[in-house]
Amino acid sequence: MSDTQSQFENRPPSVAVLLLERIEATPQAEAYRYPVPSANGSGPDAWKSYTWTEAAERVFAIAAGLMDLGVEAEQRVAIASSTRVDWILSDLGVLCAGAATTTVYPSTNAEETAYILADSDSRVLIAENAAQLDKVRERRSELPQLRHIVLIDGEAEAADGEPEGFVLTLDRLMERGRAHLEKQPNAVKDAISAIRADQLATLIYTSGTTGRPKGVRLPHDCWSYMAKAIAETGLATRDDVQYLWLPLAHVFGKVLTAGQVEVGHVTAVDGRIDKIIENLPVVQPTYMAAVPRIFEKVYNGVASKAKAGGGAKHKIFQWAAEVAREYAKVTQDNFRRTGVASAPAALKAKHAVADKLVYAKIRAAFGGRLRACISGSAALAPEIGYFFAGAGIHILEGYGLTETSAASFVNPGEAYRTGTVGKPLPGCEVRIAEDGEILLRGPGVMQGYHNLPDKTAEVLESDGWFHTGDIGELSDDGYLRITDRKKDIFKTSGGKYVAPAEIEGQFKAVCPYVSAIVVHGADRNYCTALIALDEIALTGWAAGNGLAGRSYGELLASEEVRELIGGYVEQLNSGLQRWQTIKQFRVLPRDLDVEHGDLTPSLKLKRPVVEREFKDLLEEMYTGAREA
Structure with a gap:
């Protein structure tokens, strides 16, 4: 030991x-x-x-x-x-x-x-x-x-x-x-x-x-x-x-x-x-602690509010967002190399201006004293993570499963690295299998599945190593990066492997109106996407673009929204490999939620459920329908 x-x-x-x-x-x-709650329910809670x-x-x-x-x-x-x-x-x-x-x-x-x-x-x-x-x-x-x-x-x-x-x-x-x-x-x-x-x-x-x-x-x-x-x-x-x-x-x-x-x-x-x-x-x-969907909603809300505020406000937000990301990347990289989270004087000056104009308001919305947030349950898009880091909301991603009592990895305080889930907790062992699967062993690992010895044997080896089902890679100094769920990675009919979560995360970083996205393409000759949009963000956009008064459902079915999202899909595709690009997409007729069974209670996407429910839309995208 x-x-x-x-x-x-x-x-x-x-x-x-x-x-x-x-x-x-x-x-x-x-x-x-x-x-x-107050006696009549109308006042603030005590x-x-x-x-x-x-x-x-x-x-x-x-x-x-x-x-x-x-x-x-x-x-x-x-x-x-x-x-x-x-x-x-x-x-x-x-x-x-x-x-x-x-x-x-x-x-x-x-x-x-x-x-x-x-x-x-x-x-x-x-x-x-x-x-x-x-x-x-x-x-x-x-x-x-x-x-x-x-x-x-x-x-x-x-x-x-x-x-x-x-x-x-x-x-x-x-x-x-x-x-x-x-x-x-x-x-x-x-x-x-x-x-x-x-x-x-x-x-x-x-x-x-x-x-x-x-x-x-x-x-x-x-x-x-x-x-x-x-x-x-x-x-x-x-x-x-x-x-x-x-x-x-x-x-x-x-x-x-x-x-x-x-x-x-x-x-x-x-x-x-x-x-x-x-x-x-x-x-x-x-x-x-929160799950990525909460941070995504906050980011989308801030971005869409800035856009609705007019050209000047939107430009200021876009500038501040880029400064935040640059500042976070530079300070994290310098901390990794020198142990000091420093930045060049010019970047610090820009960051100070952006802080007064944008970041301070975001921190105030979180209560003004937030030292750090722990994010888990699913992957946070790195660009969203860098935005919050630069704005002074430090999101420390962690990793674990129900079968490992939740916490197996977490980013270490000042030394956190956006895009990774940090280092193993004391007492937790990790190794990467030949196929890239993450294996864990330690006191947090479950005894097994209740009344299911065969299912237990499928994931838990006799020497205590637990097969997580996640694919990842370890840095030389022990930081873990999750690349995808083993069962979610698919191969196109052209033989190319695609990690959908990576593409989905990139889209969430570029499109402020997305609530959820499901990239599909297993055994198909190209990738497609089902895209759900956030009601509050979308109606805010509609109010500033001549569509005020239309219902959420009407907006989702409109050509204007399809063109809006199509622009973001093109932006996404510009940074992808050819076989990863989204050739077609469909805007879903409603948001994904727990009530319809699309998300788990912890707001994790149930990919097979969504693909089954919207099978007709998926098939439509592979039968000669128009491309994005």
């Missing part, structure tokens, strides 16, 4: 132990901040806080309440809720009881929710509201093992045929827990002491593009390791304020909760995506 790995040999067996240590170290420090001691009281009450319901070690307790402080406290309660959390996205339909609950053998479901409760009641006959449903919001009214006490509120669960602790004061601490490092802590079901989702088994040691490894990177400190909106049913959001317990900083929690812009100036976070 390497020296780096040995640093983690003596880590506690679980995050539950880390929580006890955190409470002892900083009992009265602020732990969580959460919004409370924000309240829990100290670590206050949070722990609720966590232990939930843990004891679950034990009072008969939940035993490693038995599963599911959580179906949006991102909110109650999700975090409930999850910690499950872990402190020695049980295991099954995560369920609140957007999951009734059929798949029932499958996850049944496959995981979940005994209790913590449901956010009546909508989540109704989904389970609809499939109740398929869930004989489900003993209780705990409702976070609303009243717990029994339905016909349900046994007494089958549904109870979260408040009632905590009341039972407190009563349980009066009789057995050490019940929770004893349960925490009994937790083994290899004991199941979490079952996260991957949102597959085809077939049933697979349950990823992550033991307590994965989260304890991740908490320690995140702290070791130094990316977060005790003084930080994190803004957490990511879905906690997803491994990216979940790992941030473990890291916070170890570091001890404040986390402001609100999963309402439509509240992000409103919340950031209020919370004023020093760091936050």
Whole structure:
């Protein structure tokens, strides 16, 4: 075992132990901040806080309440809720009881929710509201093992045929827990002491593009390791304020909760995506994590607003954007060579002017104190990354999978390099297979897929190496660059290999109106693209181009928009190899979203789903229709 790995040999067996240590170290420090909507819903939200001691009281009450319901070690307790402080406290309660959390996205339909609950053998479901409760009641006959449903919001009214006490509120669960602790004061601490490092802590079901989702088994040691490894990177400190909106049913959001317990900083929690812009100036976070789609939307919004503001404003923005990219590239390159993020005097002068005119406003929109953003789940277009870096919003890309507890690589602070996912976390080993596939090994790797030994054997070797399915390359000094998903790379009928994600990323950097793009061309004689456009950005463009009043749907079908996007496709093609160029494209009749199944809940593109849904448009582009 390497020296780096040995640093983690003596880590506690679980995050539950880390929580006890955190409470002892900083009992009265602020732990969580959460919004409370105004009484009539018309005014701004108020924000309240829990100290670590206050949070722990609720966590232990939930843990004891679950034990009072008969939940035993490693038995599963599911959580179906949006991102909110109650999700975090409930999850910690499950872990402190020695049980295991099954995560369920609140957007999951009734059929798949029932499958996850049944496959995981979940005994209790913590449901956010009546909508989540109704989904389970609809499939109740398929869930004989489900003993209780705990409702976070609303009243717990029994339905016909349900046994007494089958549904109870979260408040009632905590009341039972407190009563349980009066009789057995050490019940929770004893349960925490009994937790083994290899004991199941979490079952996260991957949102597959085809077939049933697979349950990823992550033991307590994965989260304890991740908490320690995140702290070791130094990316977060005790003084930080994190803004957490990511879905906690997803491994990216979940790992941030473990890291916070170890570091001890404040986390402001609100999963309402439509509240992000409103919340950031209020919370004023020093760091936050997001997915590329969020940064793309911010960039497109700023670019389209500048264009709508008229020729002068648009020219200033374009100039400032180029200065930002140049400044980021030069300073990162100089830091790599000399250890100092310097720039020539002329470039610094231009950057200072652009900062006053453009960048300062962007930073203010993020709350004005943002030190760094962590980006993961998918690749961020480098040109967008360089833009934000030059504007003073430092986006540190990371990399990991559900099967590796989310964080395997992350860019290291000042030494970050846009276009890479950084270096491996302490304790994580990496190697590149002969075909370019990234293989990982370390304490963060899953135990396997739940009830699927054959599927486990396909990706997890007996010596611990996990096959990620991603293609990448390592620099001499250990920075990893992801080039594409192994299964997404295709070969044209002319025998040329194409990495669609690379082309898609370049298009997102040149077109401020794109929401999503799918490049297609497997076994075809040329490449085509399906392009979805952002409604806000597009309607902003329409207002300044004589098309005000047209609906989003009318704009998508218009010749004017086709010509607009065609110009950006030509711009994209000018920088591609001949076999990569987009010969034809179609503007999709709607945006891609989670509700239609085009995106995962973490906003990752489901390529096969989109290609199936818009098969007719794809076929049309290969049957003599007009070219772009």
